[in-house]
Amino acid sequence: MAQRLAPNIPEGFKAVTASLGRPRSTKAQPDSEAMQASTAQDQMAPIMILEPADGCLCDQPVLISVHGLAPEQPVTLRAALRDEKGALFRAHARYRADAQGGLDLARAPALGGSFAGIEPMGLLWALEPERPFWRLIKRDVQTPFVVELEVLDGHEPDGGRLLARAVHERHFMAPGVRRVPVREGRVRATLFLPPGNGPFPGIVDLFGVGGGLLEYRASLLAGKGFAVMALAYYNYDDLPKGMDIFHLEYFEEAVNYLLSHPQVKGPGIGLLGISKGGELGLAMASFLKGIKAAVIINGSVAAVGNTIHYKDETIPPVSLLRNRVKMTKDGLKDVVEGLQSPLVEEKSFIPVERSDTAFLLLVGQDDHNWKSEFYANEISKRLEAHGKEKPQIICYPEAGHYIEPPYFPLCKAGMHLLVGANITFGGEPKPHAVAQVDAWQQLQTFFHKHLGGEERTIPSKL
Numbered sequence: 001m002a003q004r005l006a007p008n009i010p011e012g013f014k015a016v017t018a019s020l021g022r023p024r025s026t027k028a029q030p031d032s033e034a035m036q037a038s039t040a041q042d043q044m045a046p047i048m049i050l051e052p053a054d055g056c057l058c059d060q061p062v063l064i065s066v067h068g069l070a071p072e073q074p075v076t077l078r079a080a081l082r083d084e085k086g087a088l089f090r091a092h093a094r095y096r097a098d099a100q101g102g103l104d105l106a107r108a109p110a111l112g113g114s115f116a117g118i119e120p121m122g123l124l125w126a127l128e129p130e131r132p133f134w135r136l137i138k139r140d141v142q143t144p145f146v147v148e149l150e151v152l153d154g155h156e157p158d159g160g161r162l163l164a165r166a167v168h169e170r171h172f173m174a175p176g177v178r179r180v181p182v183r184e185g186r187v188r189a190t191l192f193l194p195p196g197n198g199p200f201p202g203i204v205d206l207f208g209v210g211g212g213l214l215e216y217r218a219s220l221l222a223g224k225g226f227a228v229m230a231l232a233y234y235n236y237d238d239l240p241k242g243m244d245i246f247h248l249e250y251f252e253e254a255v256n257y258l259l260s261h262p263q264v265k266g267p268g269i270g271l272l273g274i275s276k277g278g279e280l281g282l283a284m285a286s287f288l289k290g291i292k293a294a295v296i297i298n299g300s301v302a303a304v305g306n307t308i309h310y311k312d313e314t315i316p317p318v319s320l321l322r323n324r325v326k327m328t329k330d331g332l333k334d335v336v337e338g339l340q341s342p343l344v345e346e347k348s349f350i351p352v353e354r355s356d357t358a359f360l361l362l363v364g365q366d367d368h369n370w371k372s373e374f375y376a377n378e379i380s381k382r383l384e385a386h387g388k389e390k391p392q393i394i395c396y397p398e399a400g401h402y403i404e405p406p407y408f409p410l411c412k413a414g415m416h417l418l419v420g421a422n423i424t425f426g427g428e429p430k431p432h433a434v435a436q437v438d439a440w441q442q443l444q445t446f447f448h449k450h451l452g453g454e455e456r457t458i459p460s461k462l
């Protein structure tokens with residue numbers, strides 16, 4: 001499994017830093033005591049240097065270093081990010097400067113805190129919400145997340161004199177990506193188009209329970225050369241508020257809209273879905289025409305919680321097994337055993353064998369929302385038994401349910417609207433972060449392979 005946690009900075013960013021020669025950093029005013037104690041070496045107040053200096057896309061790494069510390073000086077680095085609802089996410093880690101008073105997070109191990117070891121992006125993927133069970137979500141993709149970074153003297157997370165600080169912006173739209181709200185027929189969506197005239201390979205992007213219209217994955221993916229349509233399907237605008245039944249005719253209309261778009265290259269489009277969006281993606285690929293390639297992130301091959309309907313066919317939801325719901329030691333519900341198997345309730349098994357779509361199934365092996373690995377294997381068996389192409393399955397050890405774009409912090413637990421309680425979603429922060437970096441790369445490679453198009457990344461000079 002290719003893992004690309006090592007920073008891979010696009011040339012554009014290096015050029016920005018080098019040519020401007022002014023890294024975005026703020027020097028803290030040294031206090032008088034420290035002034036008296038200063039030696040020739042630490043005359044210069046410490047500065048924090050970020051590369052790229054002017055921010056980057058949210059799926060890209062940032063290099064963080066500190067200069068001008070005392071040799072071997074113990075310091076604590078802190079990161080803070082406030083989401084659009086005002087919820088604060090924080091992380092910190094303890095470090096020691098090298099013999100020259102430098103600290104480079106790509107080379108120096110964290111000695112403890114929110115993470116340990118050499119983790120250049122740990123201050124981002126280890127962010128934790130102050131508000132219990134809150135998940136990091138980007139609502140307005142036209143503005144960046146703003147991360148405040150601080151260097152404090154010593155090894156106390158809350159104490160220590162402030163030595164330096166910097167502000168880092170993480171963007172969601174590469175330069176030239178266009179955001180086009182879609183209200184066509186019944187379709188409610190947002191289409192993201194790469195710069196240029198195309199045509200581009202098209203992808204429909206679906207999120208899960210909660211509904212609404214989340215655009216952040218689609219906007220990032222459009223920066224890789226795809227025309228990506230984030231599709232709402234309930235709890236948005238004039239769409240139904242609830243999710244008792246999903247009619248695939250709605251999704252068919254969306255697929256046809258994208259296929260007939262002058263900047264979308266046919267024949268056939270791609271599909272990306274997570275969780276409930278993965279389940280619906282499997283149903284779309286099974287019943288609808290025009291879907292060439294589908295990436296399903298922790299999806300279910302059983303209908304769950306609602307009926308799926310297409311023309312004169314219905315797939316009823318599997319039974320809920322309430323007595324199999326357990327409590328974790330943290331007082332959360334663990335619902336992973338709470339669904340009847342679609343092998344027992346065959347009528348709830350989405351008929352993937354009807355599909356000619358190429359599948360990539362991305363699985364968090366510690367998914368506690370439902371049994372994603374079991375579902376992936378059953379999809380594979382069913383396709384093979386019907387002489388269809390086997391799916392590509394990638395299993396990520398210790399990864400949980402919400403496999404997001406790179407560097408999003410793990411959402412380990414939260415309110416589940418179908419369950420009506422806080423549940424555990426599984427996953428450990430570090431392996432989950434590794435999975436996210438790899439999954440993001442894998443899904444792009446898969447879509448480029450099956451949908452064609454030039455493999456490219458828009459230079460992200462912001």
Ligand SMILES: CCCCCCCCCCCCCCCC(=O)SCCNC(=O)CCNC(=O)[C@H](O)C(C)(C)COP(=O)(O)OP(=O)(O)OC[C@H]1O[C@@H](n2cnc3c(N)ncnc32)[C@H](O)[C@@H]1OP(=O)(O)O
Binds near residue numbers: 136277304321
């Ligand atoms: C006991 C019986 C067991 C039986 C046995 C069980 C079986 C077990 C079955 C498993 C079955 C799985 C089935 C599919 C599993 C998925 O699908 S997992 C979920 C995947 N979710 C997604 O992909 C995201 C989907 N989208 C969303 O959640 C919504 O679009 C958003 C992001 C919340 C925004 O929607 P919105 O309407 O603009 O939100 P807003 O009005 O601001 O807030 C709505 C609510 O969400 C909350 N919320 C908003 N933002 C956040 C946030 N960042 N973080 C946390 N909460 C937030 C708010 O607090 C609010 O809550 P209430 O105040 O109403 O309580």
